[in-house]
Amino acid sequence: MPDAENGRFALSPIAGGVIRLDTRTGAVSTCTDTGTGWACYAMPDERAALDTEIGRLQADNEKLKAELAARDPTVTGKSDERLPKSDALKKAEPKVADGERRIEIPLPSDPDMDRAMSFLEQAWRRLVEMANRMQKDVSGRI
Template sequence: MHRSLAGLAFVLPLLVAGAATAAENGRYQMERTAEGFVRLDTRTGEVSLCKEASGQIACRMAADERAAFETELDLLTKRVEALEKAQGSGLYSDKPHLPTDEEIDRTMGVMERIMRRFMDIVKTLEGGDHKAGSQSDQLPEKT
């Protein structure tokens, strides 16, 4: 018993100093309870229950935090299971979807028409195409 009192006498000032430092930073607040200490993280709202054992203080999650942790773990487990099921059913594929030859031909046709029109505009602006009248009729006026 004398040994644990000496350990407590050593740890308690460190705990108080640590609590004072944390309080100065405004992050943690510690309160003594019948079973040990309650530590509140003022930034996140997390509550930890702390007990002194063998000259050391050990903290663990409070019941509310544990429930939230387990809920999040359950949600993540369900997401992983859904992804594995989708992968197994063929809905999900590691291979990228490549376009068909028809899709490529259609895209190339559109690109070719765009390039032809663009080149016609360039020729018109350079003065090489006089189909629609004089060059001054085709060029826009600059102000």
């Protein structure tokens, strides 16, 4: 077993070995008996990876803030007028013919109708094929 070096390491048993915690650095290792002696392998430290990524993102954020501050603060084409409120989920109103109170509903085009008919034909053929297979399976079992 590894030497505890005057309490530097805390050991906890696991299946097939021990987990070793270095109380000075916080590094965690798994130690196993390989038959020729004990071997300890460092476990990946997710916290260190997260801290590294957070540091990188903070540096990028500061760099982008500096670039933004260095830009000209005046934006051309900007107006102080408020935009009208509109409901993005509101459906478009059907067209009303000029001078009449009639609603025009656009009909599907010929290619749209051809696609729909093709889909229905394929679905019908598959349904008939499935019924034929089921009939053969049932008659084969009796």
